[in-house]
Amino acid sequence: GNISSWMTDHEGKIRLAVATDGVNHTLLTRANESSEFTKVITTDFKEDLTPIAFTPDNKNIYAVSNLGRDKSAAVVFDLKTGKETEVLYENPDYDISYLFYSDAQNQLISASYTSWKRERKFFDKKWEEDFNYLNDQIGEYELAMTSMNEKEDKVIVRTYSDRTLGEYYYFDRNSKELEKLCEVSPWLKEENMADMTPIEYESRDGLTINGYLTLPKGRDPKNLPVVINPHGGPWARDSWGFNPQVQFLANRGYAVLQMNFRGSTGYGREFWEKSFKQWGKTMQDDITDGVNWLVDQGIADKDRVAIYGGSYGGYATLAGVTFTPDLYACAIDYVGVSNMFTFMNTIPPYWEQYRAMFYEMVGDPKKDSLALREVSPVYHVDKIKAPLFVAQGRNDPRVNVAESDQIVEALNKRGIDVEYMVKDNEGHGFRNEENKYEFYGAMEKFLNKHIGSGMEAGPM
Secondary structure (H helix, E strand, O other): OOEEEEEEOOOOOEEEEEEEOOOEEEEEEOOOOOOOOEEEEEEEOOOOEEEEEEOOOOOOEEEEEOOOOOOOEEEEEEOOOOEEEEEEEOOOOOOEEEEEEEOOOOEEEEEEEEOOOEEEEEOOHHHHHHHHHHHHHHOOOEEEEEEEOOOOOEEEEEEEOOOOOOEEEEEEOOOOOEEEEEEOOOOOOHHHOOOEEEEEEEOOOOOEEEEEEEOOOOOOOOOEEEEEOOOOOOOOOOOOOOOHHHHHHHHOOOEEEEEEOOOOOOOOHHHHHOOOOOOOOHHHHHHHHHHHHHHHOOOEEEEEEEEEEEOHHHHHHHHHHHHOOOOOOEEEEEOOOOOHHHHHHOOOHHHHHHHHHHHHHOOOOOOOHHHHHHOOHHHHHHHOOOOEEEEEEOOOOOOOHHHHHHHHHHHHHOOOOOEEEEEOOOEOEOOOHHHHHHHHHHHHHHHHHHHOOOOOOOOO
């Protein structure tokens, strides 16, 4: 039915449910399994109350909540009154994204949030000591607990960083035995990988935009060819870690800039809501401002800047060469949106319940028709100057193949050649290895032709 999630108490009884109509979410609870569910609270999609676990007495819940605040916090929520009774932890700059509850100890252990990388606030001293011990033993890598036994004293630990996919370890919390199990990708040498450095710059209207800059190893960071790589979503975010696409490009001599433009998650509700109905407008300005920042820093050669992205990043790529035609020397659109009307009209069935939410966040094809036409690249192809490479899966349910067909056809009608790679056996992004090889090989040749780094591939 309309139930999107269920939750049990600590006795395994189903006591909590969340119902949704796609825009509004209703928290339901019951005293026991023979009782009827009753409503606790209803919120719209802009407010978030995510249940994590029941409190040890099975009466209330631990939750991540942004009710009445900008940044999501770790709270105790009273199921009888429908109100928060305690704020356990909140960060002034970032949303709390995850709470770790120990079933073995029957208590809340930590809250996680992502600044430039993942950070934790511990509520349990023993777990904090164990994490500190692991950091001391393994080094400055990201740590993730991938699995553990029922007593939670024997743990599988995964490490990773910006330059490696990391290793798996077995860790005994009692004896402090730490045994390396395997490397994830031993053929990729960490010393040959490029550093992903956190950066920030200011948008033209005064927002702080966070991001990551990856510079090619062994090159002076001046007047470099650059690939601007906006993320998909768009209500997602780039984070610090090993990114094979970024390492591939850096290995070929390109600097890579990723930015968490407005609408990116993790920075609070206000920053997220500033993206509503701003596709191709202030969201795109944030990307443009990142390019200008790189040029002003002397890092980017203003005549050798490319833009490449997938899904929403593909839309941002097309918008970039359409609405700022002199900014980019070339562009690679990977499963990107070109026409806001056909995109909204081909929302896949599994997203249908969210249609009203999309209309509020992106635009209503009828009420906002003029605004959507204004930001649809396909209607402004006469402005495009930069060479374009388009890649698309024919079976894509989210960004229909017609999105790519339209932009390619419109440019061809103007007598402009577009490199177009469409794969019949792919959906939203390429999954078959032979297609990935072909796509990245074509990308390498395309970039080399238009913004060439003058650098052969280095060791990887």
